[in-house]
Amino acid sequence: MAGAFAIGIVGEFVFATRAVIPWVGGAGAGIALFVFVQWWDRTQIVTLAPLGRxxxxxxxxxxxxxxxxxxxxxxxxxxxxxxxxxxxEATTLQGEVADAPERTDDATRFVLKADTLYGAQDTAAVDGRAHVTLRASPWAEDVGPFPDVRQGDIVRLRGILRLPPELRNPGGFDYRAYLARRGICCTMYVGEPERVNVQRNRRGTLESLLVGAREYIRLQIDRYVPSAEAQGVLRALLLGDRSRVTDAQRERFAKTGLMHLLAVSGLHVFLVGMVLYALLRPFLIRFGMQWRTVEIARAVLTILVLGGYMFLTGGRPSVVRAVIMATLFIGGIVFQRSAHPLNTLGVAALILLAVRPPALFDVGFQLSMSAVAGIVTLNPRLLDAIPERYRASEAVDWLVSTGTVSAAAILGTAPVLLFHFGWVSAAGLLLNIVGIPCTGLALSAAILMAITGGMWSLAGASFGSAADVFVQGLLAASRYGVEWLSWAGIRMATPDAWGLGALVAALIALAQWPRPHLRWRWVVAAFLFATLSAWEGAIGRDSGPALNAVFFDVGQGGATLLTTPEEHHVLVDAGPRSPSGSAAEFVILPYLERWGIQELDAIIVTHPDEDHLGGVPALLREISVDRVLDNGRSASSELYEEFGRLIEQSETSRKTVQRGDTLLTGSSVRIQILAPPRGESAQTKTKNNASVVLRASYGEVDLLLPGDIEAGAEKNLVRTYGKQLGSEIVKVPHHGSSTSSTPGFVQAVSDSSEGVHAVISVGQGDRYGMPHETVVSRWERHGMTVHSTAEDGAVWMRTDGQEVWQVHWK
Structure with a gap:
């Protein structure tokens, strides 16, 4: 049933009819078919009525x-x-705070259910949800604290209202789609406290209780838990608030397959509700109640507690799913009816999708459902494969059971993880044996701390310290797991439909192993899909060795990654940096992580402007860089000083390159330095004209990266190299500025052949008048196919040494 409902959601997503009537008509046809089949079944002795139904x-x-x-x-x-x-420009918006605000040291974030938009001339009623960030501008001085905002408050805000950013780079995050699946259409940034006006609150009794409970739990955590990192993790476990969990901690949990322990899920619901359910029975029996009364009483109490915990943690899909399944399980005990776990999972999925259909495309929903499905269907098969002699004692049996449950969950979620993230970690198979007990004990101690802390400080401090110890154990498991087991896993950087199909078919075959007639059908299907996957990778122009050039969308700046057929990686520039972070953190590092690139053979800094150098310090801190090449020019900026300091502290070598130098990156690709010329000339006195210009050659294809050179340096290149500048792929100089791309330079570069690609790396919004219309038309008049990162996002070009084509990565 849930599967059929999901297929309908996918159908509407694909065809995007936005019309209810055709679907209602289809449902009416289904009802008519059902009625007809029922009538047919009564009039015939042998029918296909069951299939028809x-x-x-x-x-x-x-x-x-x-x-x-x-x-x-x-x-x-x-x-x-x-x-x-x-x-x-700045917009005034009023509405209700729809969820519990997440507070960090420098920002407060919440969802606003907007109802009124105040314009310059009039006021309009609106309907929509915005993700609001209250944070002082990094350029502002002496900014006071923002007003305390709580769930249910009616607030009037004045700030920047925007659509969320889309997916702009391979390996990146589609924030717009992520928010849209949660019913959020836009974002709002408020940078000054006086632009936040809390008018009143619209909290009912239940909402007031929830707000008070959250504040109480936060207070107890801050009061009794010694370490800040444990406080952040316990907020995530008890309240679903991960705002205090650092990015480094999240990355370690993700790499080691322990991320599910930070997300409130079935494990936490089991510890909160099912343990309570088990303990209530002997407690209630002491009051002399009858069996039926005891079962009803403990069922009602447990379901109420689970419901409260669900609302307390924000009603995340994994929690709702677990609460629904627990409710159905408890109801089955009360009414003495049993149900298969897959049926209860299906009911939970059906309810979630009926309430919020886009949840089907949410990664969290898919992981939650696939993990439970894997445990239900695969864990029995794994346990059957282990001889009884290895499960003789309770301790060993617990270890074996924990291991098989972890393995089943990893296998069940593997297709989802490979599709969305390109990586599934096997480290969790071992680390969960440590992580699950630590999480359970930490959560249990934290619950006892919250219960006793308000009445008995000694008990609160004791339980808080115990929770801290267990959280430290969990953090240690993730930390050592990254150091020792980060290599353990399967990578699929680009989703392969046939490969994923083979994996899914193999998992179904394993789940159906006791049924030979079904088992071998799925084994054959898995083999067929695997064969198709192998053939797809062996034929076609993407199957052979190739030079890849990824022109990242870093806004107003430049960053290009060259990957040779021998898997050598050269990064030319690293984009800009701002107070909120650098392009390396948001764009380049996610790409490197997705494709499993742990080392750069070289970083070439064409010139030390902030929009080209900004991301280099982050790269030097996070990954191994063999060497850094630049033009030898210095800059009087903190960024440049940090750049030089990090190179001295690391084992990275640094070299100045000039015209005539050659960079060796394997045997197939040759990188030549065309500029700056040796010795200072009139053309290289300006910092842009002193940019490093390089040409990468692979087979019959040349790729030209000219940095930010302008007219003077272009004329020098044309005079020196002439038609030798001809290239099949060229990065347009200086982001398409009118001071570059002179007619002579464009003519020389485009003389190589037809089908030449020109890529403009430029930010959205045309803030600096780039790219200039005259420049774009000039390249197009010379037969160039012009690509712009402002319009297309990252541009990925690939060549086999003879042909050049664009990789459509979205």
Missing amino acids: IVAIVLILGCAGGARHARHQTPSPHALKPAAEAST
């Missing part, structure tokens, strides 16, 4: 899913999104 039910539920998704996606006549699209 299944088809009718699938059709009804599929159309119901499509109709629900179409209704959910239908925009409101007062939608907030058009206002965000049209907004060019």
